Amino acid sequence: MHMTSQTARSRSKGAAAAYRNKTKTYRRVSIALAALTAVGFAALPTFWLANTYQVRVATLVMMWMGLATAWNIVSGFTGYISFGHAALFGSGAYVVGLGTARYDLELWVALPLSFVLVGALSFFFGLLTLRIKGHYFAIATLGVAEAIRVLINYARSITEGVVGFPLPIDLILIDPKVPYYIMLGGLIAVVITAAMILSSDFGIRLLAIREDEAGAEALGINTARSKVIAFTISGAFSGFFGGMFAWILNFLSPESVLTPFVSLQVAVMVIVGGMGTIVGPLAGGLGFYMLSEFALVTAPRLNLLLLGSVLIVSMLFMRRGVFGTLMASRFWPRGFRL
Amino acid sequence: MSDLIQILLAGITIGVVYALVAGGLNLIFGVFDVLNAAHGEFIMLGAFTTYQLWSEGLHPLLTLPISAVAMFLLGIVVQLVFVEPVLKSSTIISFILLFGLGAVIRSLTLLIAGANDRVVFHYQGSVEIFGAFISKGRLTVLAVAVPLLVATHVYLKYSRLGVATKATAEHADIAEACGINVRLVRLLTMGIAAALAGVAGSLIAFLFPVNAQTGFTFIIIAFVVAVVGGLGNFYGSILAGILIGVAQALVGFYIDSELSLGVSYLALVVVLLVRPTGLLGVKAVA
Numbered sequence: 001m002h003m004t005s006q007t008a009r010s011r012s013k014g015a016a017a018a019y020r021n022k023t024k025t026y027r028r029v030s031i032a033l034a035a036l037t038a039v040g041f042a043a044l045p046t047f048w049l050a051n052t053y054q055v056r057v058a059t060l061v062m063m064w065m066g067l068a069t070a071w072n073i074v075s076g077f078t079g080y081i082s083f084g085h086a087a088l089f090g091s092g093a094y095v096v097g098l099g100t101a102r103y104d105l106e107l108w109v110a111l112p113l114s115f116v117l118v119g120a121l122s123f124f125f126g127l128l129t130l131r132i133k134g135h136y137f138a139i140a141t142l143g144v145a146e147a148i149r150v151l152i153n154y155a156r157s158i159t160e161g162v163v164g165f166p167l168p169i170d171l172i173l174i175d176p177k178v179p180y181y182i183m184l185g186g187l188i189a190v191v192i193t194a195a196m197i198l199s200s201d202f203g204i205r206l207l208a209i210r211e212d213e214a215g216a217e218a219l220g221i222n223t224a225r226s227k228v229i230a231f232t233i234s235g236a237f238s239g240f241f242g243g244m245f246a247w248i249l250n251f252l253s254p255e256s257v258l259t260p261f262v263s264l265q266v267a268v269m270v271i272v273g274g275m276g277t278i279v280g281p282l283a284g285g286l287g288f289y290m291l292s293e294f295a296l297v298t299a300p301r302l303n304l305l306l307l308g309s310v311l312i313v314s315m316l317f318m319r320r321g322v323f324g325t326l327m328a329s330r331f332w333p334r335g336f337r338l
Numbered sequence: 339m340s341d342l343i344q345i346l347l348a349g350i351t352i353g354v355v356y357a358l359v360a361g362g363l364n365l366i367f368g369v370f371d372v373l374n375a376a377h378g379e380f381i382m383l384g385a386f387t388t389y390q391l392w393s394e395g396l397h398p399l400l401t402l403p404i405s406a407v408a409m410f411l412l413g414i415v416v417q418l419v420f421v422e423p424v425l426k427s428s429t430i431i432s433f434i435l436l437f438g439l440g441a442v443i444r445s446l447t448l449l450i451a452g453a454n455d456r457v458v459f460h461y462q463g464s465v466e467i468f469g470a471f472i473s474k475g476r477l478t479v480l481a482v483a484v485p486l487l488v489a490t491h492v493y494l495k496y497s498r499l500g501v502a503t504k505a506t507a508e509h510a511d512i513a514e515a516c517g518i519n520v521r522l523v524r525l526l527t528m529g530i531a532a533a534l535a536g537v538a539g540s541l542i543a544f545l546f547p548v549n550a551q552t553g554f555t556f557i558i559i560a561f562v563v564a565v566v567g568g569l570g571n572f573y574g575s576i577l578a579g580i581l582i583g584v585a586q587a588l589v590g591f592y593i594d595s596e597l598s599l600g601v602s603y604l605a606l607v608v609v610l611l612v613r614p615t616g617l618l619g620v621k622a623v624a
Contacts, residue, residue: 311438
């Protein structure tokens with residue numbers, strides 16, 4: 001009896017060591033992949049992107065990838081689906097827009113400010129809504145976001161309402177490669193944050209909330225605190241990407257940043273890519289934005305039709321998203337999470 | 339005083355239209371846990387049906403049954419082709435799928451019919467009730483929507499299929515074990531909800547200009563109403579629809595019409611914080 005348990009233990013010890021070695025290899029592979037991608041994006045403007053339009057599209061691709069990753073931190077990890085990220089993204093855009101156009105802030109002050117202020121806003125947003133569970137949470141976030149949109153529309157004396165306002169001309173004249181590299185920095189930062197969360201104890205707590213919130217609570221996890229922290233991190237990054245968007249767009253109105261479409265689009269990107277994974281939101285953001293940009297350029301009238309069809313087909317046949325389905329298939333090496 | 343009655347009547351009118359739409363959403367959610375993101379397209383298609391038939395010379399009231407039957411059939415097709423295959427997955431999957439379907443329907447409508455507004459010029463002038471004036475359009479809306487809500491209630495409470503619907507909502511497995519054809523119940527529920535939304539769309543066309551985006555703008559507020567009433571609760575959506583309709587009318591008149599939408603979102607947040615499952619919701623949906 002004693003002997004067998006010892007052999008079993010040593011065998012399991014061996015298996016654990018093998019598993020750890022394997023995951024270490026996998027981690028190296030994924031870090032190498034990520035570094036390679038980052039270098040690729042960094043080199044892109046010098047080697048391939050020919051004109052301003054292409055640089056801008058590449059910048060926006062990275063923005064959607066980043067926003068999708070930020071959304072995934074709260075909704076993919078905890079399972080609390082947020083339809084309110086348009087408000088966080090839009091508030092970030094308005095921090096930079098109003099900051100530079102109305103309060104004469106330097107862009108280099110306004111951009112970090114969008115991260116900080118929207119982080120604070122998200123803290124309260126999360127505190128308010130995260131007590132609400134399940135589908136009620138999703139609709140509540142939509143409601144709060146719409147309320148913020150109504151307020152920004154209404155505060156006409158500050159925000160110009162639905163009409164919108166342009167950003168200062170000197171921001172428009174900056175070389176488009178500058179926002180490109182800043183966006184790249186932002187994207188790398190949010191992906192590293194998400195990956196670090198996913199491999200930390202905090203990340204395991206978030207996943208526990210997704211799998212069984214009552215069970216997680218019973219184990220002594222402060223689920224309320226974990227959720228609010230995740231929401232704040234997610235919101236701060238969303239605000240930053242919104243601020244970047246205002247700069248790239250040069251013109252700001254509620255219609256362009258605050259509509260529920262923004263929230264839905266981010267959710268769709270992550271769900272089609274693969275919720276709760278690192279590579280899923282990146283692939284979803286890249287694929288979905290490129291597709292909609294391609295459709296917009298080649299057949300603007302078919303844009304919505306094409307995107308709707310993609311959603312229908314992917315939800316009918318790949319319910320866990322492209323990478324979620326791939327990682328659950330038997331061809332995928334076990335333990336290798338991207 | 340007559341101002342107040344007038345505002346209340348206007349609020350109740352829009353409130354019963356919300357109730358028709360949100361009531362359908364709640365029936366669907368109550369029976370098979372799907373949030374129908376394509377529900378707005380039933381509204382839009384219902385409105386378009388009424389406009390089309392009216393412009394060809396039919397009396398607007400006669401277009402209502404046609405729009406209801408057409409949407410009932412479309413609802414059943416949607417259920418069979420798109421919803422049934424994903425019923426076992428989580429709600430977010432069917433939500434995104436139906437959102438995609440809604441986008442497809444909307445863009446097809448835009449391609450075929452264009453983006454311009456359509457107006458049904460039929461109900462003009464108003465009627466005086468207790469010193470308050472109510473437009474004939476609103477009066478017609480009330481005269482159609484209220485009996486329709488009552489009819490749905492009678493169906494749910496007294497008909498065999500209605501009782502089967504409630505049993506399925508209560509516990510689908512046990513209902514099936516008792517010999518209820520739950521698949522048929524699901525099909526009928528989606529059909530009825532779609533028909534209610536179609537009629538709501540037709541009624542909206544009596545009051546406002548409609549276009550391809552009409553359904554989509556309406557559906558967000560309908561979801562708010564459904565949640566405030568309590569997801570899955572048909573009666574909750576009637577209560578919440580009327581409350582939110584009246585609140586919107588009051589704020590629109592006494593404060594600022596631009597804030598009238600905002601008050602419904604405020605109501606949503608306040609209600610959910612006090613009662614996390616809505617006014618009449620009981621089960622916490624996880």
